[in-house]
Amino acid sequence: MLNEPYAPPKYFQISRDIIAQIQHGQLAPGMPVPSENDIIEKYKVSNTTARKALHELEKAGWVNRVKGKGTFVRDYTVVRAINRIFGFTKNMIEAGRKPSTRLIGFHLRSEDHSQTVNGRLYTMRGPVCEIERVRYADGIPMMCETRYISLQLCPDIHRKNLEQSLYAIFDKEYGIQLTEINQMLSAVVLEGDALKPFQVTKPIPAFRVEGVSFCGKELIIEMEDSVYRGDMYRFAAKAVR
Protein backbone atom coordinates (compact mmCIF):
# COMPACT_ATOMS: atom_id res chain seq x y z
CA MET A 1 0.00 0.00 0.00
CA LEU A 2 3.02 2.35 0.38
CA ASN A 3 3.38 4.78 -2.45
CA GLU A 4 0.60 3.18 -4.40
CA PRO A 5 1.04 4.60 -7.90
CA TYR A 6 -2.65 5.45 -8.35
CA ALA A 7 -3.27 6.78 -4.85
CA PRO A 8 -5.31 10.00 -4.94
CA PRO A 9 -3.59 13.20 -3.82
CA LYS A 10 -3.05 13.66 -0.09
CA TYR A 11 -5.56 16.55 0.27
CA PHE A 12 -8.24 14.35 -1.31
CA GLN A 13 -7.51 11.44 1.04
CA ILE A 14 -7.77 13.77 4.04
CA SER A 15 -11.11 15.15 2.83
CA ARG A 16 -12.44 11.57 2.38
CA ASP A 17 -11.30 10.71 5.89
CA ILE A 18 -13.24 13.67 7.32
CA ILE A 19 -16.29 12.87 5.15
CA ALA A 20 -16.25 9.32 6.57
CA GLN A 21 -16.34 10.80 10.08
CA ILE A 22 -19.36 12.89 9.10
CA GLN A 23 -21.08 9.89 7.53
CA HIS A 24 -20.48 7.79 10.64
CA GLY A 25 -21.78 10.46 12.96
CA GLN A 26 -18.48 11.11 14.77
CA LEU A 27 -18.73 14.65 13.42
CA ALA A 28 -22.32 15.81 13.87
CA PRO A 29 -24.06 18.69 12.10
CA GLY A 30 -23.00 22.03 13.52
CA MET A 31 -19.74 20.65 14.97
CA PRO A 32 -16.45 22.19 13.85
CA VAL A 33 -14.31 20.05 11.54
CA PRO A 34 -10.55 19.90 12.17
CA SER A 35 -8.89 23.27 11.54
CA GLU A 36 -5.95 23.84 9.17
CA ASN A 37 -3.57 23.50 12.12
CA ASP A 38 -5.29 20.33 13.35
CA ILE A 39 -4.90 18.80 9.87
CA ILE A 40 -1.23 19.81 9.57
CA GLU A 41 -0.51 18.20 12.91
CA LYS A 42 -2.61 15.04 12.52
CA TYR A 43 -1.72 14.16 8.92
CA LYS A 44 1.80 15.66 8.83
CA VAL A 45 1.11 17.75 5.75
CA SER A 46 1.87 21.29 4.58
CA ASN A 47 -0.54 24.15 5.16
CA THR A 48 -1.26 24.22 1.39
CA THR A 49 -2.47 20.61 1.54
CA ALA A 50 -4.52 21.29 4.69
CA ARG A 51 -6.15 24.30 3.04
CA LYS A 52 -6.91 22.26 -0.11
CA ALA A 53 -8.52 19.49 1.99
CA LEU A 54 -10.85 21.99 3.68
CA HIS A 55 -11.63 23.58 0.32
CA GLU A 56 -12.47 20.12 -1.08
CA LEU A 57 -14.93 19.50 1.80
CA GLU A 58 -16.60 22.81 1.13
CA LYS A 59 -16.75 22.23 -2.64
CA ALA A 60 -18.37 18.83 -2.05
CA GLY A 61 -21.01 20.48 0.15
CA TRP A 62 -20.17 18.77 3.44
CA VAL A 63 -19.27 21.86 5.42
CA ASN A 64 -19.94 25.56 5.76
CA ARG A 65 -17.07 27.97 6.35
CA VAL A 66 -17.99 30.85 8.61
CA LYS A 67 -15.55 33.80 8.31
CA GLY A 68 -13.52 34.26 11.46
CA LYS A 69 -15.24 31.34 13.20
CA GLY A 70 -14.16 28.17 11.45
CA THR A 71 -15.53 25.35 9.34
CA PHE A 72 -18.63 23.47 10.48
CA VAL A 73 -20.43 20.29 9.42
CA ARG A 74 -23.48 21.24 7.36
CA ASP A 75 -26.86 20.53 8.86
CA TYR A 76 -28.15 17.55 6.93
CA THR A 77 -31.63 17.55 8.41
CA VAL A 78 -34.35 16.60 5.96
CA VAL A 79 -37.99 17.47 6.50
CA ARG A 80 -40.62 15.08 5.23
CA ALA A 81 -44.25 16.08 4.80
CA ILE A 82 -46.37 13.52 6.58
CA ASN A 83 -49.66 14.36 4.87
CA ARG A 84 -48.41 13.64 1.35
CA ILE A 85 -47.70 10.40 -0.45
CA PHE A 86 -44.16 11.18 -1.32
CA GLY A 87 -41.39 8.62 -1.48
CA PHE A 88 -37.91 8.85 -0.03
CA THR A 89 -36.32 9.26 -3.47
CA LYS A 90 -38.40 12.29 -4.46
CA ASN A 91 -38.14 13.73 -0.96
CA MET A 92 -34.33 13.62 -1.12
CA ILE A 93 -34.11 15.03 -4.64
CA GLU A 94 -36.36 17.91 -3.58
CA ALA A 95 -34.06 18.53 -0.60
CA GLY A 96 -31.09 18.74 -2.98
CA ARG A 97 -29.57 15.45 -1.80
CA LYS A 98 -28.48 12.41 -3.76
CA PRO A 99 -30.61 9.40 -2.76
CA SER A 100 -29.47 5.81 -3.04
CA THR A 101 -30.80 2.48 -1.82
CA ARG A 102 -29.17 -0.75 -0.75
CA LEU A 103 -31.16 -3.99 -0.71
CA ILE A 104 -30.20 -5.97 2.42
CA GLY A 105 -32.42 -8.97 1.77
CA PHE A 106 -35.80 -10.26 0.79
CA HIS A 107 -38.11 -13.14 1.71
CA LEU A 108 -41.09 -14.61 -0.09
CA ARG A 109 -43.79 -15.58 2.39
CA SER A 110 -46.94 -17.47 1.60
CA GLU A 111 -48.84 -16.44 4.74
CA ASP A 112 -50.95 -13.34 5.16
CA HIS A 113 -49.22 -10.36 6.78
CA SER A 114 -50.93 -8.57 9.68
CA GLN A 115 -49.97 -5.33 11.39
CA THR A 116 -51.70 -3.01 13.82
CA VAL A 117 -51.64 0.63 12.77
CA ASN A 118 -53.30 3.27 14.95
CA GLY A 119 -55.14 0.64 16.91
CA ARG A 120 -56.61 -1.16 13.91
CA LEU A 121 -55.43 -4.55 12.75
CA TYR A 122 -54.84 -4.71 9.01
CA THR A 123 -54.30 -7.97 7.13
CA MET A 124 -52.84 -8.26 3.66
CA ARG A 125 -53.48 -11.54 1.86
CA GLY A 126 -50.45 -13.70 1.12
CA PRO A 127 -48.21 -14.35 -0.70
CA VAL A 128 -46.11 -11.42 0.40
CA CYS A 129 -42.63 -10.24 -0.53
CA GLU A 130 -40.78 -8.84 2.49
CA ILE A 131 -37.85 -6.62 1.63
CA GLU A 132 -35.29 -4.92 3.79
CA ARG A 133 -33.43 -1.87 2.56
CA VAL A 134 -31.17 0.90 3.79
CA ARG A 135 -31.68 4.30 2.20
CA TYR A 136 -28.97 6.90 1.89
CA ALA A 137 -28.70 10.62 1.21
CA ASP A 138 -25.29 11.61 -0.16
CA GLY A 139 -23.95 8.33 1.20
CA ILE A 140 -25.30 8.89 4.73
CA PRO A 141 -27.66 6.12 5.92
CA MET A 142 -30.90 7.95 6.74
CA MET A 143 -33.43 5.18 7.24
CA CYS A 144 -33.81 1.47 7.39
CA GLU A 145 -37.03 -0.06 6.12
CA THR A 146 -38.89 -3.34 6.10
CA ARG A 147 -41.66 -3.41 3.53
CA TYR A 148 -44.24 -6.11 2.93
CA ILE A 149 -45.58 -6.07 -0.62
CA SER A 150 -48.59 -7.95 -1.95
CA LEU A 151 -47.43 -10.51 -4.53
CA GLN A 152 -51.04 -10.83 -5.64
CA LEU A 153 -50.95 -7.23 -6.83
CA CYS A 154 -47.25 -7.16 -7.76
CA PRO A 155 -46.33 -10.67 -8.97
CA ASP A 156 -42.61 -11.36 -9.26
CA ILE A 157 -41.65 -8.01 -7.76
CA HIS A 158 -38.58 -9.71 -6.23
CA ARG A 159 -37.23 -10.08 -9.80
CA LYS A 160 -37.30 -6.32 -10.38
CA ASN A 161 -34.46 -4.00 -9.47
CA LEU A 162 -35.32 -3.36 -5.83
CA GLU A 163 -32.68 -0.66 -5.37
CA GLN A 164 -34.93 1.94 -6.93
CA SER A 165 -38.10 3.68 -5.73
CA LEU A 166 -40.86 1.12 -5.02
CA TYR A 167 -43.44 3.73 -5.95
CA ALA A 168 -41.81 3.95 -9.40
CA ILE A 169 -41.95 0.12 -9.69
CA PHE A 170 -45.62 0.01 -8.64
CA ASP A 171 -46.40 2.67 -11.22
CA LYS A 172 -44.24 1.62 -14.18
CA GLU A 173 -44.31 -2.16 -13.84
CA TYR A 174 -47.81 -2.73 -12.48
CA GLY A 175 -49.69 0.47 -13.33
CA ILE A 176 -50.59 0.92 -9.66
CA GLN A 177 -50.70 4.24 -7.81
CA LEU A 178 -51.15 4.58 -4.06
CA THR A 179 -54.30 6.34 -2.93
CA GLU A 180 -53.80 6.59 0.82
CA ILE A 181 -51.30 5.72 3.55
CA ASN A 182 -52.14 5.34 7.24
CA GLN A 183 -49.07 5.78 9.39
CA MET A 184 -48.16 5.63 13.04
CA LEU A 185 -45.08 7.41 14.36
CA SER A 186 -43.32 6.36 17.54
CA ALA A 187 -40.27 7.97 19.10
CA VAL A 188 -37.62 5.38 19.95
CA VAL A 189 -33.96 5.22 20.92
CA LEU A 190 -31.71 3.13 18.72
CA GLU A 191 -29.11 1.17 20.64
CA GLY A 192 -26.84 -1.81 20.11
CA ASP A 193 -27.51 -3.81 16.95
CA ALA A 194 -30.21 -1.40 15.78
CA LEU A 195 -27.46 1.16 15.19
CA LYS A 196 -25.53 -1.02 12.75
CA PRO A 197 -27.29 -0.02 9.51
CA PHE A 198 -26.59 3.60 10.44
CA GLN A 199 -22.87 3.02 11.01
CA VAL A 200 -22.96 4.93 14.26
CA THR A 201 -21.93 3.71 17.68
CA LYS A 202 -23.71 5.98 20.17
CA PRO A 203 -27.49 5.72 20.82
CA ILE A 204 -29.52 8.04 18.60
CA PRO A 205 -33.17 9.12 18.76
CA ALA A 206 -35.27 7.79 15.91
CA PHE A 207 -38.76 7.67 14.46
CA ARG A 208 -40.39 4.31 13.96
CA VAL A 209 -42.93 4.48 11.16
CA GLU A 210 -45.52 1.73 10.82
CA GLY A 211 -47.79 2.11 7.86
CA VAL A 212 -50.36 0.53 5.59
CA SER A 213 -50.72 1.69 1.98
CA PHE A 214 -53.83 1.39 -0.15
CA CYS A 215 -54.17 1.41 -3.92
CA GLY A 216 -57.94 1.46 -3.82
CA LYS A 217 -60.72 1.33 -1.30
CA GLU A 218 -59.62 -1.18 1.38
CA LEU A 219 -57.15 -2.71 -1.10
CA ILE A 220 -53.77 -3.01 0.61
CA ILE A 221 -50.70 -3.04 -1.63
CA GLU A 222 -48.01 -2.81 1.04
CA MET A 223 -47.22 -2.37 4.71
CA GLU A 224 -44.09 -0.96 6.26
CA ASP A 225 -42.10 -0.90 9.48
CA SER A 226 -39.24 1.56 9.17
CA VAL A 227 -36.80 3.48 11.30
CA TYR A 228 -35.74 7.02 10.41
CA ARG A 229 -32.79 8.52 12.26
CA GLY A 230 -34.09 11.36 14.37
CA ASP A 231 -30.88 13.39 14.30
CA MET A 232 -31.29 13.97 10.57
CA TYR A 233 -35.00 13.68 9.93
CA ARG A 234 -38.02 15.77 10.81
CA PHE A 235 -41.68 15.25 10.01
CA ALA A 236 -43.86 18.14 8.96
CA ALA A 237 -47.61 18.10 9.44
CA LYS A 238 -50.51 20.39 8.84
CA ALA A 239 -53.60 20.08 11.02
CA VAL A 240 -56.95 21.53 10.08
CA ARG A 241 -60.45 21.42 11.56
Next chain:
Amino acid sequence: MLNEPYAPPKYFQISRDIIAQIQHGQLAPGMPVPSENDIIEKYKVSNTTARKALHELEKAGWVNRVKGKGTFVRDYTVVRAINRIFGFTKNMIEAGRKPSTRLIGFHLRSEDHSQTVNGRLYTMRGPVCEIERVRYADGIPMMCETRYISLQLCPDIHRKNLEQSLYAIFDKEYGIQLTEINQMLSAVVLEGDALKPFQVTKPIPAFRVEGVSFCGKELIIEMEDSVYRGDMYRFAAKAVR
Protein backbone atom coordinates in the same frame (compact mmCIF):
# COMPACT_ATOMS: atom_id res chain seq x y z
CA MET B 1 -45.92 8.97 61.86
CA LEU B 2 -46.28 5.65 63.70
CA ASN B 3 -49.84 4.46 63.98
CA GLU B 4 -51.21 7.65 62.53
CA PRO B 5 -54.90 7.55 63.45
CA TYR B 6 -56.15 8.56 60.00
CA ALA B 7 -53.68 6.48 57.96
CA PRO B 8 -55.47 4.71 55.10
CA PRO B 9 -55.69 0.92 55.23
CA LYS B 10 -52.52 -1.03 54.47
CA TYR B 11 -53.80 -2.50 51.18
CA PHE B 12 -54.57 1.03 49.95
CA GLN B 13 -51.09 2.29 50.87
CA ILE B 14 -49.52 -0.61 49.01
CA SER B 15 -51.61 0.07 45.93
CA ARG B 16 -50.59 3.79 46.00
CA ASP B 17 -46.95 2.75 46.30
CA ILE B 18 -47.24 0.59 43.18
CA ILE B 19 -49.18 3.31 41.32
CA ALA B 20 -46.36 5.75 42.12
CA GLN B 21 -43.90 3.29 40.54
CA ILE B 22 -46.07 3.17 37.41
CA GLN B 23 -46.36 6.96 37.30
CA HIS B 24 -42.61 7.35 37.65
CA GLY B 25 -41.86 4.85 34.92
CA GLN B 26 -40.16 2.27 37.16
CA LEU B 27 -42.95 -0.11 36.16
CA ALA B 28 -43.47 0.28 32.42
CA PRO B 29 -46.57 -0.76 30.43
CA GLY B 30 -46.64 -4.51 29.87
CA MET B 31 -44.34 -5.25 32.81
CA PRO B 32 -45.61 -7.51 35.60
CA VAL B 33 -46.45 -5.79 38.88
CA PRO B 34 -45.37 -7.47 42.13
CA SER B 35 -47.21 -10.75 42.70
CA GLU B 36 -49.21 -11.62 45.81
CA ASN B 37 -46.16 -13.38 47.22
CA ASP B 38 -43.87 -10.45 46.38
CA ILE B 39 -46.21 -8.12 48.23
CA ILE B 40 -46.48 -10.39 51.28
CA GLU B 41 -42.71 -10.54 51.49
CA LYS B 42 -41.90 -6.90 50.77
CA TYR B 43 -44.61 -5.24 52.88
CA LYS B 44 -44.90 -7.95 55.58
CA VAL B 45 -48.65 -8.29 55.18
CA SER B 46 -51.17 -11.13 55.02
CA ASN B 47 -52.24 -12.70 51.75
CA THR B 48 -55.68 -11.11 52.17
CA THR B 49 -54.09 -7.64 52.23
CA ALA B 50 -51.86 -8.47 49.25
CA ARG B 51 -54.88 -9.70 47.28
CA LYS B 52 -56.85 -6.57 48.19
CA ALA B 53 -53.96 -4.33 47.04
CA LEU B 54 -53.88 -6.03 43.63
CA HIS B 55 -57.65 -5.83 43.39
CA GLU B 56 -57.46 -2.09 44.16
CA LEU B 57 -54.93 -1.57 41.34
CA GLU B 58 -57.20 -3.39 38.94
CA LYS B 59 -60.30 -1.49 40.06
CA ALA B 60 -58.49 1.82 39.56
CA GLY B 61 -57.60 0.75 36.03
CA TRP B 62 -53.81 0.66 36.40
CA VAL B 63 -53.29 -3.01 35.60
CA ASN B 64 -54.73 -5.92 33.69
CA ARG B 65 -54.94 -9.36 35.29
CA VAL B 66 -54.31 -12.19 32.87
CA LYS B 67 -55.58 -15.54 34.16
CA GLY B 68 -52.74 -17.91 34.98
CA LYS B 69 -50.12 -15.40 33.85
CA GLY B 70 -50.15 -12.59 36.38
CA THR B 71 -50.93 -8.90 36.68
CA PHE B 72 -49.44 -6.45 34.20
CA VAL B 73 -49.20 -2.68 33.93
CA ARG B 74 -51.80 -1.45 31.46
CA ASP B 75 -50.55 -0.03 28.20
CA TYR B 76 -51.08 3.68 28.56
CA THR B 77 -50.12 4.59 25.02
CA VAL B 78 -52.22 7.35 23.52
CA VAL B 79 -52.49 7.94 19.82
CA ARG B 80 -52.89 11.49 18.60
CA ALA B 81 -54.09 12.31 15.09
CA ILE B 82 -51.64 14.74 13.60
CA ASN B 83 -53.87 16.02 10.80
CA ARG B 84 -56.60 17.28 13.09
CA ILE B 85 -56.79 20.32 15.33
CA PHE B 86 -57.51 18.50 18.49
CA GLY B 87 -56.30 19.54 21.88
CA PHE B 88 -54.72 17.41 24.58
CA THR B 89 -57.82 17.56 26.76
CA LYS B 90 -60.22 16.24 24.10
CA ASN B 91 -57.64 13.70 22.94
CA MET B 92 -57.35 12.26 26.46
CA ILE B 93 -61.07 12.19 27.09
CA GLU B 94 -61.57 10.36 23.80
CA ALA B 95 -58.91 7.85 24.89
CA GLY B 96 -60.82 7.26 28.13
CA ARG B 97 -58.21 8.98 30.29
CA LYS B 98 -58.60 11.75 32.83
CA PRO B 99 -56.66 14.82 31.69
CA SER B 100 -55.28 17.46 34.03
CA THR B 101 -52.91 20.39 33.63
CA ARG B 102 -50.42 22.06 35.93
CA LEU B 103 -49.23 25.60 35.23
CA ILE B 104 -45.50 25.80 35.94
CA GLY B 105 -45.06 29.46 35.13
CA PHE B 106 -45.75 32.31 32.77
CA HIS B 107 -43.96 35.37 31.44
CA LEU B 108 -45.26 38.47 29.72
CA ARG B 109 -42.90 39.57 26.97
CA SER B 110 -43.19 42.78 24.98
CA GLU B 111 -40.96 41.61 22.09
CA ASP B 112 -42.11 39.73 19.00
CA HIS B 113 -41.72 35.95 19.14
CA SER B 114 -40.04 34.16 16.22
CA GLN B 115 -39.76 30.46 15.54
CA THR B 116 -38.73 28.39 12.53
CA VAL B 117 -41.20 25.65 11.63
CA ASN B 118 -40.53 23.40 8.66
CA GLY B 119 -37.83 25.70 7.35
CA ARG B 120 -39.93 28.84 7.44
CA LEU B 121 -39.43 31.61 9.98
CA TYR B 122 -42.68 32.78 11.55
CA THR B 123 -42.94 35.93 13.64
CA MET B 124 -45.80 36.76 15.98
CA ARG B 125 -46.09 40.42 16.99
CA GLY B 126 -45.57 41.20 20.67
CA PRO B 127 -46.68 41.44 23.37
CA VAL B 128 -46.70 37.73 23.98
CA CYS B 129 -47.67 35.59 26.96
CA GLU B 130 -45.33 32.61 27.36
CA ILE B 131 -46.73 29.81 29.48
CA GLU B 132 -45.22 26.57 30.64
CA ARG B 133 -47.44 23.65 31.60
CA VAL B 134 -47.23 19.95 32.36
CA ARG B 135 -50.15 17.85 31.16
CA TYR B 136 -51.24 14.64 32.77
CA ALA B 137 -53.38 11.64 31.96
CA ASP B 138 -54.65 9.84 35.04
CA GLY B 139 -51.92 11.59 37.00
CA ILE B 140 -49.11 10.47 34.68
CA PRO B 141 -47.14 13.36 33.17
CA MET B 142 -47.51 12.91 29.39
CA MET B 143 -46.17 16.12 27.94
CA CYS B 144 -44.52 19.35 28.85
CA GLU B 145 -45.35 22.41 26.78
CA THR B 146 -44.20 25.96 26.24
CA ARG B 147 -46.78 28.06 24.43
CA TYR B 148 -46.46 31.61 23.20
CA ILE B 149 -49.81 33.36 22.91
CA SER B 150 -50.55 36.65 21.19
CA LEU B 151 -51.66 39.21 23.79
CA GLN B 152 -52.93 41.37 20.93
CA LEU B 153 -55.47 38.69 20.10
CA CYS B 154 -55.95 37.41 23.66
CA PRO B 155 -55.48 40.38 26.01
CA ASP B 156 -55.06 39.51 29.69
CA ILE B 157 -55.01 35.77 29.00
CA HIS B 158 -52.61 35.38 31.95
CA ARG B 159 -55.51 36.37 34.23
CA LYS B 160 -57.61 33.42 33.04
CA ASN B 161 -57.47 29.98 34.57
CA LEU B 162 -54.57 28.56 32.61
CA GLU B 163 -55.00 25.04 33.96
CA GLN B 164 -57.74 24.30 31.45
CA SER B 165 -57.70 23.77 27.68
CA LEU B 166 -56.29 26.82 25.88
CA TYR B 167 -58.51 26.03 22.90
CA ALA B 168 -61.52 26.36 25.21
CA ILE B 169 -60.20 29.73 26.47
CA PHE B 170 -59.59 31.00 22.91
CA ASP B 171 -63.11 29.98 21.99
CA LYS B 172 -65.11 30.96 25.07
CA GLU B 173 -63.22 34.06 26.21
CA TYR B 174 -62.13 35.54 22.88
CA GLY B 175 -64.43 33.95 20.32
CA ILE B 176 -61.42 32.66 18.39
CA GLN B 177 -61.16 29.27 16.66
CA LEU B 178 -57.97 27.90 15.16
CA THR B 179 -58.04 27.35 11.41
CA GLU B 180 -54.69 25.65 10.78
CA ILE B 181 -51.61 24.40 12.63
CA ASN B 182 -48.22 23.81 11.03
CA GLN B 183 -46.15 21.41 13.08
CA MET B 184 -42.70 19.91 12.98
CA LEU B 185 -41.93 16.67 14.81
CA SER B 186 -38.43 15.72 15.90
CA ALA B 187 -37.37 12.56 17.70
CA VAL B 188 -35.24 13.33 20.73
CA VAL B 189 -33.91 11.60 23.83
CA LEU B 190 -34.76 13.18 27.17
CA GLU B 191 -31.94 13.08 29.66
CA GLY B 192 -30.93 14.82 32.87
CA ASP B 193 -33.00 17.86 33.78
CA ALA B 194 -35.35 17.38 30.82
CA LEU B 195 -36.66 14.26 32.60
CA LYS B 196 -37.74 16.15 35.72
CA PRO B 197 -41.28 17.15 34.64
CA PHE B 198 -41.88 13.48 33.79
CA GLN B 199 -40.73 12.23 37.20
CA VAL B 200 -38.59 9.54 35.60
CA THR B 201 -34.90 8.97 36.04
CA LYS B 202 -33.80 6.94 33.00
CA PRO B 203 -33.51 8.53 29.52
CA ILE B 204 -36.71 8.17 27.49
CA PRO B 205 -37.41 8.74 23.80
CA ALA B 206 -39.66 11.71 23.10
CA PHE B 207 -41.26 13.77 20.39
CA ARG B 208 -40.49 17.44 20.20
CA VAL B 209 -43.34 19.34 18.58
CA GLU B 210 -42.76 22.84 17.29
CA GLY B 211 -45.83 24.48 15.88
CA VAL B 212 -47.48 27.66 14.70
CA SER B 213 -51.28 28.07 14.94
CA PHE B 214 -53.39 30.35 12.80
CA CYS B 215 -56.82 31.77 13.48
CA GLY B 216 -57.15 33.27 10.03
CA LYS B 217 -55.12 33.67 6.88
CA GLU B 218 -51.55 34.40 8.04
CA LEU B 219 -52.88 35.52 11.45
CA ILE B 220 -50.87 33.77 14.15
CA ILE B 221 -52.54 33.29 17.53
CA GLU B 222 -49.93 31.06 19.16
CA MET B 223 -46.73 29.09 18.75
CA GLU B 224 -45.59 26.07 20.69
CA ASP B 225 -42.51 24.08 21.61
CA SER B 226 -43.53 20.92 23.45
CA VAL B 227 -42.15 17.56 24.42
CA TYR B 228 -44.34 14.44 24.41
CA ARG B 229 -42.99 11.33 26.06
CA GLY B 230 -42.38 8.75 23.35
CA ASP B 231 -42.97 5.74 25.57
CA MET B 232 -46.64 6.70 25.99
CA TYR B 233 -47.48 8.73 22.92
CA ARG B 234 -47.89 7.92 19.23
CA PHE B 235 -48.78 10.15 16.34
CA ALA B 236 -51.16 8.98 13.66
CA ALA B 237 -51.12 10.43 10.17
CA LYS B 238 -52.91 9.91 6.93
CA ALA B 239 -51.15 10.72 3.67
CA VAL B 240 -52.93 11.24 0.40
CA ARG B 241 -51.90 12.28 -3.11
